Amino acid sequence: MCLPLLAQSLDVSGMGLLLPSIGDDLHATDTALAWVMNANALAFGALLLTAGRVADRIGSRPLLLGGVAGFGVASLLCAFAPGTGWLVAARALQGVASSACFTTSLAVVDATFDERHRPGAIGLWGAVSGAGSAFGPLVAGALADSAGWRWFFVVNVPLCAVAVPVIAILVARGTGAPGPGRTPARSTGSPVGLLALGVGFVAVSLAVGASSGPLARLVPFVIALACAAVLLREHRRHRPVVTPAAVEGPWSQAALAVGFCSTWAFAATIVVGSGLLQDVRGMTPLQAGVTFLAFSGAFALAGAAVGRLVRSAGPGRAMAVAMVVAAAGTLALAALRPSGPLVALVVALAVAGFGQGLAFDASTTASLSRIPGPATAEATGAEQTSRLLGSVLGVAASSAIVVAAGSGSTGAGPRVALLVAAAVTALGAVAARLLSTASASAEGNPGPAQARH
Numbered sequence: 001m002c003l004p005l006l007a008q009s010l011d012v013s014g015m016g017l018l019l020p021s022i023g024d025d026l027h028a029t030d031t032a033l034a035w036v037m038n039a040n041a042l043a044f045g046a047l048l049l050t051a052g053r054v055a056d057r058i059g060s061r062p063l064l065l066g067g068v069a070g071f072g073v074a075s076l077l078c079a080f081a082p083g084t085g086w087l088v089a090a091r092a093l094q095g096v097a098s099s100a101c102f103t104t105s106l107a108v109v110d111a112t113f114d115e116r117h118r119p120g121a122i123g124l125w126g127a128v129s130g131a132g133s134a135f136g137p138l139v140a141g142a143l144a145d146s147a148g149w150r151w152f153f154v155v156n157v158p159l160c161a162v163a164v165p166v167i168a169i170l171v172a173r174g175t176g177a178p179g180p181g182r183t184p185a186r187s188t189g190s191p192v193g194l195l196a197l198g199v200g201f202v203a204v205s206l207a208v209g210a211s212s213g214p215l216a217r218l219v220p221f222v223i224a225l226a227c228a229a230v231l232l233r234e235h236r237r238h239r240p241v242v243t244p245a246a247v248e249g250p251w252s253q254a255a256l257a258v259g260f261c262s263t264w265a266f267a268a269t270i271v272v273g274s275g276l277l278q279d280v281r282g283m284t285p286l287q288a289g290v291t292f293l294a295f296s297g298a299f300a301l302a303g304a305a306v307g308r309l310v311r312s313a314g315p316g317r318a319m320a321v322a323m324v325v326a327a328a329g330t331l332a333l334a335a336l337r338p339s340g341p342l343v344a345l346v347v348a349l350a351v352a353g354f355g356q357g358l359a360f361d362a363s364t365t366a367s368l369s370r371i372p373g374p375a376t377a378e379a380t381g382a383e384q385t386s387r388l389l390g391s392v393l394g395v396a397a398s399s400a401i402v403v404a405a406g407s408g409s410t411g412a413g414p415r416v417a418l419l420v421a422a423a424v425t426a427l428g429a430v431a432a433r434l435l436s437t438a439s440a441s442a443e444g445n446p447g448p449a450q451a452r453h
Contacts, residue, residue: 003163004068004101007156009132011040011075011094013296014140014152016270017289020278021149028084034399037271038205038392039088043095044102045388046198049241051099060104065167067101072160079153106364106380124303137296141289193234193241197385200227201392208396249379251315251366254435258319259367259383260390261428262359265330267394268421269295269352272402272414273333280338280414294346295353302357306365309358315366316436322362323429326355327422334418359428394421 019033028036055063074093081087143151206220231241249255273295277288302322309318329352336345367383397420402413 003159003166004064004071004105006128006132007068007071007075007159007163008098008102009128010136010139010159011153011156013132013136013270013292014289015040016274017137017140017278017285017292018144018149018152019271019274021144021285022087025149026084026087030399030403032084032088034271034395035088036084036091037267037395039091040095040098041388041391041395042201042205043092044098045095045201045385045392047096047099048102048385048388049197049382050194051102051104055104061167063100064104065164067097067099067104068160068163068167070097071101072157072164073097075153075156075160079150102380102384128303135296137289137292138286139289141285141287141292144285193231193239196227196230196234197241200224200231201389203227204389205392205396208393208400249367249370251319251369251436252371252379252382254316254319254432255363255367255383256386257431257435258323258359258363258428259386261424261431262323262326262356262363263387263390264394264397265326265352265421265425266356267391268398268417269330269333269349269356271395272398272417272421273349275402276338276414291342291346292349295349295356298350298353299357299360302354303361306358306361310362310365314436315362315369316432318362319359319366319432319436320429322355322358323425323432324355326352326359327425327429329353329355330418330422330425334415334422338414355425390424394424 015037019037022028022036023030023033051063051067071094074090074097077090077093078087081090139155140149140152143149143155200223203220203224207217207224234240270292273292274288277283277291278285283291306318306322309321313321329348329350332348333345333352336348363383364380367379371379398417401417401420404413
């Protein structure tokens, strides 16, 4: 189950390092590069809930196989893209494929382990994601320096080619599908609501990231409001986009808030940090990739620690602690001078990465806590949708700030973007604590001991 996640995490973490090289080769503007980064996330987020609902009804195995194969094909299209428009389209196809295999891989893990061992299993699942995140910048930098940015996408192909037959052999038919005594969650959602969610994703990204006049922001903002109105109407008609059972766990709301806020900071660190290292400090892509190992390596290590943290402190406290650590690291990055000591930059990246890793795994565990088995894939889809929205807004807002404030020798734009990301992360810590406390009171104040069961 970890091979597809490894390919996706390599792709996500390495893309930020490739943007300067792609821009030089394809003569792309900063806005176009933001779309290269966001096209994947937008398609992923728009279809994720639909994929989770389909997986809960037909089983995880067929959707997982199709998603992995599709991701490999889309990666090849990225490698051979003749221009920015083609690359954006191929990245969107990657997002479509990712939506099919992300929730299904975690649903298989969830179906395999009981409540006691699930946090550790999810921690391992997250550690593999962290390993891909750790090596993504390094692989991207090395390939951009030696063979060109296109070869980075080729790396995904053998991973997918190996994963498809392995999954077909090892994953039993019907895994994750309703069985005896297990009925699928009743789908009350409507295609109209799912369409509004997808259009809303794109509109919000355009409204936040637009860099050419107020009208360019106003029109997508109005569209986003209209989509929100449609979603509210569908909810009032008892046709919510997300099945209620998938988001009614004791820590579901806190997990959604943490997912949104943490990935805003994650995206800002990857995109803005890459420009800061290469454009401001003058590093080569390989040097920047090696430096980013501090961030992504710490992200990977967090997966090994999160299981114990969740068991001892409970999901709510674990998420709050994770977000405080992530906010501190991001704030330190924003405070550093671009020409300051490299060791200080590395330490700040490591702190931010460790906090982000804790937040990723703790919120994933919390989002699945006490969720009925038939709704687990959709619960994962809801959590990842909040993350994708945070990522999309993080990339769009950071790109807009850098364009407006500039990224000259002072690095003013990147520093402001990181400061905004630190503020969003801090708000996530407060939200996680408040929402978890409210849920605990409503549930009869379950403590860490109860969280272990």
